[in-house]
Amino acid sequence: MANILLLDDSEVASRALQGILARGDHRCVVATNVQDAWKLLHELLLIDLVFAELKLPGENGLHFIQRVRLDPLTKQVPIVAYTAVNHHDVIKKTLSVGVQNYLIKPYSDEAISQEIAKALANPWRNLHFEEEKSFCKLTGLKPEELAGMRENLRHSLEESIPFFSDCPEVQDRVQTQIKLNGLIEPAETAGVWAVVEYLQYLLAMAESGNWEPFKMAKEQLAYVSNLIHCHLHPDYIPDGLMSDQDRRAKEESEERSRWEFADVSRGPVVEASLVAQQVETLLACPAMDNVAAAFLMASDTKTTHLTHLMDLVSKDPSLSAQVLIAANKLERDDMNSLEDPRTAVGLLGNLRLSALAKSLPSIPDRHMRCPPITWAQFWMFLVGVGRLAQYAATALEFKDIEPNAYTAGLLHDLGKLLLVKLYPFGFPTIVQYADMAGISLQEAEKKFIGCTTQEIGGNFAQAHGLPAVYTNVIRYVNTPAEAPGDRDMVAVVSLARQICLHNHVGYCGDTPKDACPPVEETAAWQVIRERVFPSFNLRAFEAQAHEFCMALKNELSGHARV
Numbered sequence: 001m002a003n004i005l006l007l008d009d010s011e012v013a014s015r016a017l018q019g020i021l022a023r024g025d026h027r028c029v030v031a032t033n034v035q036d037a038w039k040l041l042h043e044l045l046l047i048d049l050v051f052a053e054l055k056l057p058g059e060n061g062l063h064f065i066q067r068v069r070l071d072p073l074t075k076q077v078p079i080v081a082y083t084a085v086n087h088h089d090v091i092k093k094t095l096s097v098g099v100q101n102y103l104i105k106p107y108s109d110e111a112i113s114q115e116i117a118k119a120l121a122n123p124w125r126n127l128h129f130e131e132e133k134s135f136c137k138l139t140g141l142k143p144e145e146l147a148g149m150r151e152n153l154r155h156s157l158e159e160s161i162p163f164f165s166d167c168p169e170v171q172d173r174v175q176t177q178i179k180l181n182g183l184i185e186p187a188e189t190a191g192v193w194a195v196v197e198y199l200q201y202l203l204a205m206a207e208s209g210n211w212e213p214f215k216m217a218k219e220q221l222a223y224v225s226n227l228i229h230c231h232l233h234p235d236y237i238p239d240g241l242m243s244d245q246d247r248r249a250k251e252e253s254e255e256r257s258r259w260e261f262a263d264v265s266r267g268p269v270v271e272a273s274l275v276a277q278q279v280e281t282l283l284a285c286p287a288m289d290n291v292a293a294a295f296l297m298a299s300d301t302k303t304t305h306l307t308h309l310m311d312l313v314s315k316d317p318s319l320s321a322q323v324l325i326a327a328n329k330l331e332r333d334d335m336n337s338l339e340d341p342r343t344a345v346g347l348l349g350n351l352r353l354s355a356l357a358k359s360l361p362s363i364p365d366r367h368m369r370c371p372p373i374t375w376a377q378f379w380m381f382l383v384g385v386g387r388l389a390q391y392a393a394t395a396l397e398f399k400d401i402e403p404n405a406y407t408a409g410l411l412h413d414l415g416k417l418l419l420v421k422l423y424p425f426g427f428p429t430i431v432q433y434a435d436m437a438g439i440s441l442q443e444a445e446k447k448f449i450g451c452t453t454q455e456i457g458g459n460f461a462q463a464h465g466l467p468a469v470y471t472n473v474i475r476y477v478n479t480p481a482e483a484p485g486d487r488d489m490v491a492v493v494s495l496a497r498q499i500c501l502h503n504h505v506g507y508c509g510d511t512p513k514d515a516c517p518p519v520e521e522t523a524a525w526q527v528i529r530e531r532v533f534p535s536f537n538l539r540a541f542e543a544q545a546h547e548f549c550m551a552l553k554n555e556l557s558g559h560a561r562v
Helices: 011-023 034-044 061-070 088-097 109-121 124-128 132-139 143-170 173-189 193-207 212-232 244-260 272-281 289-299 306-314 317-328 341-358 375-395 402-411 414-422 426-437 441-449 453-464 468-476 487-502 523-531 538-557
Strands: 003-007 027-031 049-052 079-083 101-104
Touching: 003 011, 003 034, 011 027, 011 109, 027 034, 034 049, 034 061, 049 061, 049 109, 061 079, 061 088, 088 101, 101 109, 124 193, 124 212, 132 143, 143 173, 143 193, 143 212, 173 193, 193 212, 244 426, 272 414, 272 453, 289 306, 289 317, 289 341, 306 317, 306 341, 317 341, 317 402, 317 414, 375 402, 375 487, 375 538, 402 468, 402 487, 414 426, 414 453, 426 441, 441 453, 453 468, 468 487, 487 523, 487 538
Parallel strands: 003 027, 003 049, 049 079, 079 101
Antiparallel strands: none
């Protein structure tokens, strides 16, 4: 990848060259006049090659080339005159100034690729520095020692800027010579010839009594300081050269570091109050990219039967939550809470579902692709809990909750999807921290975000009007006895979650640290036992539940979506 500066006032030429460069994954910045080109060359610094049109309004391209060649810091920047001007005298004069090549428009993909390859073969910035390996061998320095010397030189140059900026006014030749010699020596020792050459130039000017060049000292010294910085940090990209993709990558890297290197002993990375505010900004329940795309495709097709949409929705927590939220907002004869996602799909119909699909926020798949955390494993866990909750409700003869037990299990960990949407690098960091610290995921969540994903999910569900039974399940699944209502449902899902966790049906980020406790010792059973018949065979149920989990793992492993 090369960084190209184009000096050309033609918009057509600009679009044409950028199109060619994009095919080679090169970056390009454009200047329409000499002043802007000069500014970009100095500000961006990482320009590998300049393509310059000679015929420009005002100052022409040849003047720009001459100016670059006269500057001790930029004189080695490769420049290709790529122009519509084909006069022999102009060509001769331009070549004499020192260009890499002189080419006549229109642009040629092959010619441009060749010129870029030439420029990258021996990057001009490297010519300002002694090559590290050979220089260290010659001087006996270690690479880290050489890097430290160059970094110290950079700081010394920055500290000297005020002194040299005052030189045109003070004109103290002796002090200026002392200051310059004091910088030239460490620059030579560090093998930074750009600095040596520039400072020697200033020294010669000071000795001759010419203080005019010192008026540019501030800009030039900042330039060489940045040159050293770029040499020491080869991955650095100036903002002006960043593509949208580069900016996103930089932002993600900074955000990832914010979470990974957080010192939670000093407090959460994000306060609970801010998390609550962020949750309030979500207009709908976010779905994974691939799920959202499949839903949009299915709902946007007039020929799609609602049965297909019902199947799609009933297998996904985000879609189930959002269709229930949307359907419960509709005016209808029976205004009782609608709790079945399939019924909600039928009530909404294709038209409303299509509109819902187009406005659904999504989560990039890569944000749930941090093994062992993957969307496939998390989906398997949620579906597993849903299926086992339904199985348990049937076995316990809780006929009033049996129809919606699966949906309750599917939705119970909705808060984690909300966390991933808001803080994509928070969830994997929290999971890793919990594992390394040997604490529960809930404890780790409180350290990083001041609250739990159960609270996040419960707040979202309540704010958006998700049926109360699901809101209670989401909020109290780990503490069923505290649920203000729907305790049977909360307890059944809590029990199903506990059994699925210990049988490793998928993965939700929480890793049990002990063997699966007997059902009768779980918090869920303390709620359930008062509601079961005396003849209920708990041991048989427990054995059957574990067998059911094994069957679920085999079944869902073949259907887990990636």
